Amino acid sequence: MPSPLTIGVVGSTGFTGSHVCVELLERGHTVVGISRHPEKLGSHRNYVVKSVDVEHLSIAELAEAFSGLHVLISCYGPHTAGAGALLYKPFIEVVRRLILAVREVKNLYFIFIGGAGSLHIPGTIGTCTVDHPDFFVAYRRAIADSEAHTSYMEERLGHMGDALRKFRNARMAERRGEATEETRSFIENYEAEAKSRDHALDFIQAGRTAFMFFDGNTLFDWTFVSPPPLYRSGTGTGSYAVAVDDVPLTGSQTTDNMFEGRLTGITAPDLAAAVADEAERRSYKGQHWTVSGDLSDDRPMSSYRTIDQLGSS
8 A cells, every 4th residue: 555645635525626535535645625615525534624715815825735745636627617617717827826836835746637628639739629620519419428427517517517408308319210300400509509619618728728837847746637528427447548648539430520439538436546546656747648437337426525425436
């Protein structure tokens, strides 16, 4: 077993952060929850709460909050739900502030969890998923084909999730041979909007741009983790596959859309396991990587974990 570490988690009560915190506690590490209301995760002898608003504290105050840590994991995301929270500038500003604070703390390993938008398309030079005109249509189709992912989006994104549910129902009706003019029109309009200006575009672009703060940077120790496109709640399997820089695709291209039916994903418990492994091993220091796993269990699960769920995933 690795020696116990003191690990800070920014966004400790959010979707990714809550899973990461519980995973780390299960491994015997001391976890410092860093968020506005870290106590919401629960109480544990190895869980230390630091009520911190990373959006408004000074750089010096953030550095003080990070002092004494072996590892800092950023699971930062918007405080509010829905499309209105998926904004470019606020996310980038927080990334800038976190990096400046991290640079003031000695011997700190910074694990930043970004998004799939920064993953490169295999065989291209500098082209990311978010840059490709076919990505969002394939992405919306893939998540709509999963009951677990649709339920997850409903829980986290409000009316955006409601529209996805309607899209899923329309696609299912089409497959059953029960499509109507109304359902066909909805599918056409939904996909046209996804292709021209997806609701999540700005936020996903922010995740892509965030990587540029890290790429080639030798002023601090870091690793940048991009969850794959089909990242959602679910059960943990205990296994995952790692890819560096490129978005992992499955199978061969069979349609005009290179992403159609080929996008991969991972559940939150399995991503948390990969992040915890990196905190312990530092295998991907200075690298941009992602993980994919088994999504065959399509049962809807809660998006968030709490300390009282220790030992269950």
